[in-house]
Amino acid sequence: MFEKILIANRGEIALRIHRACREMGIHTVAVHSTADADAMHVRLADESVCIGPPSAKESYLNIPAILTAAAITGADAIHPGVGFMSENANFAEMVEEHGFVFIGPTPEHIRLMGDKVTAKKTVKKLGLPTVPGSDGAVETVEEAQKVAAKTGYPVLIKASAGGGGKGMKIANNESEVAEAYQLARGEARISFGNDEVYMERYLANPRHIEVQLIGDTHGNAIHFGERDCSIQRRHQKVLEEAPSPGLNACERVKIGELAAKVIQKIGYRGVGTIEFLYENGEFFFIEMNTRLQVEHTITEMITGIDLVREQIRVACGLPLSYKQEDISFNGHAIECRINAENPETFAPSPGQIKGFHAPGGLGVRVDSALYDGYHVPTYYDSMIAKLVVHGSNRNECLLRLRRSLEEFFIGGIDTTLPLHQSIISQPDFINGDYTIHWLEHFLNME
Numbered sequence: 001m002f003e004k005i006l007i008a009n010r011g012e013i014a015l016r017i018h019r020a021c022r023e024m025g026i027h028t029v030a031v032h033s034t035a036d037a038d039a040m041h042v043r044l045a046d047e048s049v050c051i052g053p054p055s056a057k058e059s060y061l062n063i064p065a066i067l068t069a070a071a072i073t074g075a076d077a078i079h080p081g082v083g084f085m086s087e088n089a090n091f092a093e094m095v096e097e098h099g100f101v102f103i104g105p106t107p108e109h110i111r112l113m114g115d116k117v118t119a120k121k122t123v124k125k126l127g128l129p130t131v132p133g134s135d136g137a138v139e140t141v142e143e144a145q146k147v148a149a150k151t152g153y154p155v156l157i158k159a160s161a162g163g164g165g166k167g168m169k170i171a172n173n174e175s176e177v178a179e180a181y182q183l184a185r186g187e188a189r190i191s192f193g194n195d196e197v198y199m200e201r202y203l204a205n206p207r208h209i210e211v212q213l214i215g216d217t218h219g220n221a222i223h224f225g226e227r228d229c230s231i232q233r234r235h236q237k238v239l240e241e242a243p244s245p246g247l248n249a250c251e252r253v254k255i256g257e258l259a260a261k262v263i264q265k266i267g268y269r270g271v272g273t274i275e276f277l278y279e280n281g282e283f284f285f286i287e288m289n290t291r292l293q294v295e296h297t298i299t300e301m302i303t304g305i306d307l308v309r310e311q312i313r314v315a316c317g318l319p320l321s322y323k324q325e326d327i328s329f330n331g332h333a334i335e336c337r338i339n340a341e342n343p344e345t346f347a348p349s350p351g352q353i354k355g356f357h358a359p360g361g362l363g364v365r366v367d368s369a370l371y372d373g374y375h376v377p378t379y380y381d382s383m384i385a386k387l388v389v390h391g392s393n394r395n396e397c398l399l400r401l402r403r404s405l406e407e408f409f410i411g412g413i414d415t416t417l418p419l420h421q422s423i424i425s426q427p428d429f430i431n432g433d434y435t436i437h438w439l440e441h442f443l444n445m446e
């Protein structure tokens, strides 16, 4: 096993990784910007290295500084966490070239899935249902019009290098195709430096369902069921739950086994998530994430498994500790992402924390790097805490979540705690009756 891991991240996820390391007897190295010298992830780590000024580009995204920090502290491996370097194939390659282990998939697997056209071709060939549309990249307006006529309207034009909704355009009829096609390419070129696009039938009102997976270097791959991530605003997830209130046990097992077979067949090492849109009882693959995700916590709550521990084990070349038949699903879990934002305008609300009380009790987990007196910096993501609640069924989970949100106190700044109170008291949410558009409709009505 590794003796020392450098955690190339900050905030709650750096703490989450540190905790797994501690329990495994692994020493940790924190890296931080000058703005994060007082951060909790720095305080808890065994050692820390300042890697640059506040801007993420010069610190948490600064590859030479991170590699140097790993070298001078004698780390064996680098954990990229979420965001930042976690899906950067070039970084993964450089980490390995410098003699460290990248705690994640191979650079080849990151590239394969980072390109949405090659990802879709790969999973389709291996048996996953995909959205009807173009067979790969669409090179010209004429080709786009042909594909649209065959697929039927509305169609969606998507960037191959995309994800997160950038470079995505809808065409509702033939007259809209040419313009949507050019706009999508232009946006893709500006955002990603790659203007390749592909096309799909536009699904009007789906749920966003993702399957948690892990593969090891011994040919084993298993799934941990799904999460429903439909409650989102502007492609930012707000609340996630597992299992999805929209699926039955039969659908869950079927999609989980199909997804696990894909990562087993490509020889995938590490944790990963296969994302689907789900509409009218049908699944359609959209993307694969080749990293640990923020919302892995709800899967941990219903399975009782430490996913970061398993991720570190497989990166080290050890076999998975579990077989598929060892995984059982117990109860229900919901995660609320608490952001330092105005709960109505979503304007960022950085500043000093004046009073902090986290909820507790049975089935309640708070992952956060906050403390009383801490100054939330302006430079980074606004997520400051995750409230993760487990119950023996969805109703118990909701009652416990309501109680926990009431108990949670974060003073001195605005947070999205009241937004979560409001979401979980809506009848649609209580009934599990929502899709990817529900939150934005709800916010527009208020």
Ligand code: MV4
Pocket (backbone or CB within 6 Å): 131, 156, 163, 164, 165, 166, 200, 201, 202, 203, 204, 208, 230, 232, 235, 277, 286, 287, 436
């Ligand atoms: C779609 C779709 C409808 N039809 N694909 C948005 C970002 C990228 N991850 C995929 N996205 C979508 N792809 C087809 N064929 C609707 C979305 C979408 C979406 C997907 C997941 C979660 C939130 C979303 C919000 C708006 C649109």
